[in-house]
Amino acid sequence: MGQRLAVESTSDDQLVQRPATADVDSPWSSYGSTIRSISFPQGVGWSTWLHRSGGTTPGSSLPSSCTDGSRPSSFASSWGSGAAAFNAIKANELRSIARRMVHDRHLQALTRAFLGGGNGVLQRWFTELDVDWVLTMTEDMPWRAERTVVHDRARRWIRAFTTMAHAFLAMRSHLRHAVEWVDEQELQLAGFTSASISKMMLFVDAVIANVDWRPENLPAALDVYACISDATTSSRDQASSTAQQIVLSMYGGAAHHAGLVTSGRRRLAAAIHRAMRSLSVDYYGDGGSCGAPRGSEVHAATLYTMDFVRLLWRNAGLASSVLVDDGGGSVVSLASDVMRRWEFSLASASMLLPDAALRCVFLLNNYDAMAEAFPESGLQDEIGRCEERYLDATWEPPLSCLHGATAWHSPPSAKLADFTARFWRTYDAQKLWRVPSPALRGRLRRAVAGLVVSAYAMYLKEHPLRDKDRVSIMAPEEMEEILNELFEG
Structure with a gap:
């Protein structure tokens, strides 16, 4: 995958406080600090994936907390929010900044200076947009970093690319109303735009390299994809139009830099599709390597897997756009395939329990x-069949003391004594088994009570006990109360 760059993650708070490299008294500083002050909303979109504890092992796409090192577990992440959650309010703020750049003739000054300043002007422009690190990338040096760094850089890139696209669009609109030097300024803007977008698209290649390296970079990749595609465009809100559409509307699909965006989008879609398939097949495709369960608990990798399914399902429109861009496919079939494979893996893993x-x-x-x-x-x-198997495996043995063939000739008192002994052994073994879902826990308790208490009450009714024997046994109501303490963990 090429060299790996060691880069440092930067939080949103740090971004707000980070000074621009330009003179603090210049407009550059004002624009840059305003851009950096716009943060992404938290806890929505693709960001909800994997807000859990743990970590990843260096050089591996799998978390270190995985039980056998072969498959992911839940792990820590602060994905934050990306383009999938970059709403119209934030887009409006960036558009306002971009229009102010043109109104203040700031972008005009940049385009003129670019003819003589070249890379120096790009350095100032990209520093202002908080993406000066993009200029250190080259086509033959793929940039790779830890997941949190990729996510942080993706958010900053999306913010910069969106501002850049709106600024170029505002500049072109301004030129349409100019009365002189239009052709010259058009050429200046075209050159500056082409150079800027060509450099910015190097980060898309970096995202592709990172999502291929670690499929857990999928949220950041989707956020960048949403920025350079029309998957999230709202026809009712021009401010939320994607940056790609702005670029294409300016110069047409045949322009070199517009072609770069289209090509980058398609290559990114292919990488995202590969990551989806990797997560759905490579991780969950072989039923024998799930890792040993820890008692009755929900397997750690189940939490991971279901977060991935939610990721697909709650963002089906964006995911579908990716699949269409890469030649087809269905989000439903992809999610269903994950579920089917993981169901098989869990069934195999359960056989490790005694x-x-x-x-x-x-x-x-x-x-x-x-x-x-x-x-x-x-x-x-x-689930219904599994409940029936549980009742048969757990509670039929105690109940056989009351109506089984071996207990046929025993007196009622002996049958009840055997039943009571087995009941308590079963209860003591299972009362600490954990069923975390209140709905499932209640359903299991009702099923157990419906089977055991009803059979026990019927036996007492059909075999009346003497008063002295009745004192030593539980009333059905007491038994039901005891069973309501099962599965608390």
Whole structure:
């Protein structure tokens, strides 16, 4: 993948405080500080993926907390928000800054200076936009960094590219109303625009390299894709139009830099599609390497997997645009494929547990988490069958003391004693098994009570006990109350 650059992550607060490299008394400083003060909204869009604890191992796309090193677990992330959540309010703010640059004749001064200043002018322009680091990139030196750095740089790049596109559009609109030097200024602007966009598109190549290197860079890649595609364009709000559309509307699809944007978008779409397939097949495709379960708990990798499914499902429009850009495919079929493969992996992993009842509760917890994330999964029937297997494996043995063939000739008091002993052994073994979902926990408790308490109450009704024997046994109501303490963990 080429050289790996060591770069440092920068938070939004740091971006606001970071001084521009230009003279603090110049307009450059004013524009730059205003641009850097515009932060992305948090906790929406692709940002919701993987807000959990853990970490990744160096040089690997897999988290270090994975049980067997073969598959991802939940891990920490502060994805923040990207273009998928870069709403019209923020776009309006950037457009206002861009128009002010033209109104103040700042962009005109840049375009004129570019003819004589070249790279020096680009350095000042990119510093102002908070993306001066883009100028250190070259086509033959892919830039790679940790996930948080990629995400931070992607947000800054999106902000800069959007401002740049609106500034160029405002400048072109201004030139349409000019009465002199129009042709000369058009040529100046075309040259400056081409140089700027050519440099900016180097970061798209870097994002492609990073999402290929680590599929967990998928959110940042999608955010950049949204910026240079029409996937999120609102026809009712010109301010939220994508930067690519602005560039293409200025110069047409045949222009060199417009072609760069289109080519970059398509290559990025292909890389994102590869990352989606990698996450859905490579990580979840072999049922034997899920990693040993830890009791009845929801598997850590299930949380990761379902976050990925939610990522696809809640952003289906943007994901669908990527798939169409890269030759087709369906978000529904991709998500369904992930669910099917992970269901198989969990079934295989459950066999590592020593107890049939524990295997059932483990699967119930995981299947329930999957169904909650993707209701169209079709798992409800399997959840129902798993509940039946759990009841058979767990509670039929104690109940056989009351009506089983081996207990046929035993007196009622002996049957009840055997039943009570098995009941308590089963209860003590399972009361600390954890079922985190309140709905599933309540459903299991009702199912257990419906089977065990009803059978127990019927037996007592059909086999009346003497008063002295009745004192030593539980009332059905007491048994139901006890069973309501199951699965608290």
